[in-house]
Amino acid sequence: MRVLVTGAAGSIGRVLTPGLVDRGHEVVGLDRVPAPDGNDGPWHLVDAADPDAVAAVFAEERLDAVVHLAGYPGEGSLPDSLTSHVVTTAALLDAMVEHDVRRLVYASSNHAVGRTPRTDLLTTTTRPRPDTFYGVGKVAAEAVMSLYADRYGLDAVACRIGSFLPEPETVRHLSTWLSHDDCVRMVEASLTTPAPGFAALYGISANTRGWWDLEAGRALGYDPQDDAEEFADRIDRRDADDAEAAHVGGPFATEEFYRSALDRA
Ligand code: 15L
DSSP states (O other), rough: OEEEEEEESSSHHHHHHHHHHTTOOOOEEESOOOTTTOOOOEEEETTTTEEEEEEHHHHHHHOOEEEEEEEEEEEEOHHHHHHHHHHHHEEEEEEHHHHOOOEEEEEEGGGGTTBBOOOBBOOSSSSSSSHHHHHHHHHHHHHHHHOOOOOOOOEEEEEEOOOOSSSSOOOTTHHHHEEEHHHHHHHHHHHHHSSOEEEEEEOOOOOOOOOOOOOOHHTTOOOOOOOOOOOGGGGGTTTTTTHHTBTTTGGSGGGGOOSSSSSOO
């Protein structure tokens, strides 16, 4: 497949680009910053929130699918979060409709449901329950994907990623870790599974301590192979661990992340 990867210079993009190339895909990179050293593929220096610039990329490139990773990965004001996550997604979806590109795989986040109290098993049918304006942005981006799947018959898979890291670093990560290799597996399955329509999955590895349902992902062909437990004896307990265990979103669901929606002068 010829895949446009937005945010290709970011932490996930730098892992995913070679991962998809190794699996026989062609990657077209898009980011606000230049391509990282070693990436010799096609590259577009573009802000994904600029619909004209995004449309120009689609006019120039032949594409089979889009993997949308671009977006600020932490908390911000509500308008900034909406621009970063919703406007970028909408700009891509409009260009996809115009150029008949039929599949979007989106780096959504566990923070779309981060304010859900810890339950026995977190399913993908739980109600949207963001823990931050970042999470609000992810919920709204998923809603735009659902709208375009219904209106235009696009396939749009929202991967609610946990903690994408080389290795788990905290007790929470023993449940929420997504390994680099499993991330590539997750995205490839989301790109190639037949006719998912709109679908959501939880992007974590097969963690022994995981409590987010992996079945929705397995139904889409995502078969995680790694387990954070392998690193458990290297992880020190912290005072914050209990508070982080209360909700899906961990630290994002704690008071530390409370802020007003709008920045004022
Ligand atoms: C995310 O979606 C964030 O981008 C990242 O900063 C982490 O907070 C991660 O989730 C997580 O929940 O560990």
